[in-house]
Amino acid sequence: MKRFIGFIEKEFYHIFRDKRSLFILFGMPIVQIMLFGFAITNEINNVDIAILNNSKDTKTEEIINKIASSKYFSVEDFIQNENEIEAIFKKGKVKAVLNFETDFSKKLITENNATVQIITDATDPNTANTISNYVSAILQNYSKTNNKNIKLAYQIVPKTRMVYNQELKSVFMFVPGVMTIILMLVSAMMTSISITREKELGTMEILLVSPLKPFQVIIGKVVPYIFLSIINAIVIIVLSMFVFKMPVEGSLFLLGAESILFIITSLSLGILISTVSATQQTAMMISLMALMLPVILLSGFIFPITSMPVPLQILSNIIPAKWFIIIIKGIMLKGIGLTFIWKETLILVAMTLFFIVVSIKKYKIRLE
Amino acid sequence: MSISLKNISKSYNKVSALQNITFNVEKGELFGLIGPDGAGKTTLFRILTTLLIANKGTASVAGFDVFKDYKQIRNNVGYMPGKFSLYQDLTVEENLNFFATIFGTTIEENYDLIKDIYVQIEPFKNRRAGKLSGGMKQKLALCCALIHKPKVLFLDEPTTGVDPVSRKEFWEMLKRLQKKGITILVSTPYMDEAALCDRIALIQDGEILEIDTPKEIVKHYPKAIYNVSANNMYKLIKCLKNYEFMYSVYPFGEFVHYTDKRDLFKPNDLIEFLKQNELQNIEISETQPTIEDTFMELAK
Numbered sequence: 001m002k003r004f005i006g007f008i009e010k011e012f013y014h015i016f017r018d019k020r021s022l023f024i025l026f027g028m029p030i031v032q033i034m035l036f037g038f039a040i041t042n043e044i045n046n047v048d049i050a051i052l053n054n055s056k057d058t059k060t061e062e063i064i065n066k067i068a069s070s071k072y073f074s075v076e077d078f079i080q081n082e083n084e085i086e087a088i089f090k091k092g093k094v095k096a097v098l099n100f101e102t103d104f105s106k107k108l109i110t111e112n113n114a115t116v117q118i119i120t121d122a123t124d125p126n127t128a129n130t131i132s133n134y135v136s137a138i139l140q141n142y143s144k145t146n147n148k149n150i151k152l153a154y155q156i157v158p159k160t161r162m163v164y165n166q167e168l169k170s171v172f173m174f175v176p177g178v179m180t181i182i183l184m185l186v187s188a189m190m191t192s193i194s195i196t197r198e199k200e201l202g203t204m205e206i207l208l209v210s211p212l213k214p215f216q217v218i219i220g221k222v223v224p225y226i227f228l229s230i231i232n233a234i235v236i237i238v239l240s241m242f243v244f245k246m247p248v249e250g251s252l253f254l255l256g257a258e259s260i261l262f263i264i265t266s267l268s269l270g271i272l273i274s275t276v277s278a279t280q281q282t283a284m285m286i287s288l289m290a291l292m293l294p295v296i297l298l299s300g301f302i303f304p305i306t307s308m309p310v311p312l313q314i315l316s317n318i319i320p321a322k323w324f325i326i327i328i329k330g331i332m333l334k335g336i337g338l339t340f341i342w343k344e345t346l347i348l349v350a351m352t353l354f355f356i357v358v359s360i361k362k363y364k365i366r367l368e
Numbered sequence: 369m370s371i372s373l374k375n376i377s378k379s380y381n382k383v384s385a386l387q388n389i390t391f392n393v394e395k396g397e398l399f400g401l402i403g404p405d406g407a408g409k410t411t412l413f414r415i416l417t418t419l420l421i422a423n424k425g426t427a428s429v430a431g432f433d434v435f436k437d438y439k440q441i442r443n444n445v446g447y448m449p450g451k452f453s454l455y456q457d458l459t460v461e462e463n464l465n466f467f468a469t470i471f472g473t474t475i476e477e478n479y480d481l482i483k484d485i486y487v488q489i490e491p492f493k494n495r496r497a498g499k500l501s502g503g504m505k506q507k508l509a510l511c512c513a514l515i516h517k518p519k520v521l522f523l524d525e526p527t528t529g530v531d532p533v534s535r536k537e538f539w540e541m542l543k544r545l546q547k548k549g550i551t552i553l554v555s556t557p558y559m560d561e562a563a564l565c566d567r568i569a570l571i572q573d574g575e576i577l578e579i580d581t582p583k584e585i586v587k588h589y590p591k592a593i594y595n596v597s598a599n600n601m602y603k604l605i606k607c608l609k610n611y612e613f614m615y616s617v618y619p620f621g622e623f624v625h626y627t628d629k630r631d632l633f634k635p636n637d638l639i640e641f642l643k644q645n646e647l648q649n650i651e652i653s654e655t656q657p658t659i660e661d662t663f664m665e666l667a668k
């Protein structure tokens with residue numbers, strides 16, 4: 001046991017003397033959470049649009065005023081004919097053009113039917129989609145208020161309520177994702193690098209020719225990073241609670257316990273990476289390529305899994321991050337307990353055991 | 369017997385590194401492995417320290433089999449790899465402390481063993497190991513390899529890249545350690561260090577050429593050897609190599625070591641020949657062969 005403590009002590013010296021990795025360890029979580037929280041957002045605000053008004057009557061003016069006064073759009077330009085649409089999109093500033101047909105008001109009164117064309121710049125498909133939805137909603141709203149007195153045969157009124165995130169804040173979606181990425185990176189990358197560093201510098205040779213057992217070396221490497229990752233998890237949760245007002249509806253204790261489980265999963269993955277790579281650089285490349293990309297792309301952090309092609313949906317099941325994101329979203333936003341997430345928890349436990357068993361099998365007690 | 373090897377062979381993907389190595393090292397012996405880079409010294413060390421498994425043959429260290437009893441061996445040997453393998457970001461004292469702890473001992477417990485060496489680096493005990501000079505690093509590495517009082521000490525080229533003064537000090541330390549009953553297997557590419565060992569094995573291309581005491585090994589040299597000097601060293605070597613009865617020519621400090629093909633060699637013949645080639649101040653005298661001469665001869 002004394003040997004083991006001596007080993008851990010040495011690990012802490014390594015970590016605290018390497019200013020760069022220390023910065024990665026503690027700087028990255030804060031920077032990332034701030035970036036995702038403030039800068040990257042799916043919401044739209046003050047999007048520039050242009051208007052092509054072919055009728056110029058009271059109704060169209062009313063609609064334009066309504067759109068311009070909303071916080072989502074600002075009318076940047078009025079154009080005179082359809083040929084200008086292409087040109088104004090090419091300039092890049094305007095993201096949408098509303099094209100009112102001729103005799104808009106007249107048609108509305110006589111035929112009860114008039115058309116507005118919404119043309120959006122779909123180089124950014126998500127934004128284009130959101131813009132057209134918002135405009136449609138405003139138009140619908142307008143026609144409804146004007147039709148109050150007219151009795152229709154029947155009408156279906158959808159009343160939407162967004163539960164668990166009423167204001168549709170994107171930070172609620174990013175915090176679980178960022179937390180997952182950071183825990184994964186810190187745990188897996190840092191441990192795999194620190195183990196391969198011993199190989200690269202030749203110190204592993206001396207450690208092997210010592211009475212230290214393989215599992216003592218591995219656990220000794222991992223323990224410091226468990227501590228550091230827990231600190232990181234706390235920093236992220238505290239930041240998201242107090243800076244972004246993210247709720248933690250469920251039990252903080254459960255959130256902590258699940259985070260520790262995920263940290264251990266990532267660490268065991270890091271050990272596995274270190275057993276197959278000989279240099280720090282390989283370890284880092286594998287960690288980045290094999291962990292970062294799948295976590296961002298396939299975990300459901302940014303792109304919803306349900307809208308992926310079936311093969312990718314199946315593939316996403318082997319990404320530990322996917323299950324952890326489901327778990328923490330459940331705990332933080334829905335406030336659910338273990339009874340609802342025991343399956344995901346069990347999957348993480350199984351993955352961890354698998355990684356550990358494979359690593360121990362692959363860990364070399366000699367040099368080749 | 370402290371170390372014993374029998375028919376050890378090792379190859380890396382068909383490239384043979386060691387072939388049928390057999391020798392024994394007695395308890396308390398200072399045994400040297402002498403050979404150029406790539407001779408297979410490091411591979412041999414790694415097999416004996418249980419880091420590699422030999423393809424053929426058996427070996428034991430301190431009575432334990434290197435394959436079956438590798439755990440016991442790891443408890444009982446000290447190993448200093450050829451490459452500096454301590455933690456550069458830890459201080460001298462922290463390194464020593466760390467190795468003491470993982471071997472389940474303390475610096476105080478075995479201080480007498482490392483005292484002579486440690487006092488020399490103690491003034492720098494708070495300096496990071498990476499910032500030490502070459503000689504200091506080796507002294508620290510030796511301390512770390514000794515801190516658990518090993519029965520057998522493996523030193524792979526401990527003096528490579530170390531200045532002559534530190535090298536001399538280092539060997540004096542080895543001599544002192546030997547007196548304390550520790551068996552030492554040391555490798556070196558420097559022939560002058562070989563003379564300080566009890567016995568040496570000359571090794572080249574994975575094969576042992578000769579094993580004996582340094583004194584005996586030079587007696588195996590088959591020919592009379594001459595120191596030749598003249599005013600122009602470069603020209604002298606060139607001329608000697610063109611001499612029809614030349615057997616071998618090697619520069620050796622200020623002299624050239626020369627041997628002749630004939631059993632009856634008259635130095636005056638050679639002087640004549642060199643004079644014809646416009647060399648002056650020619651001197652020839654018979655000398656004792658060195659380990660280097662022996663090695664060169666055997667490696668031919």
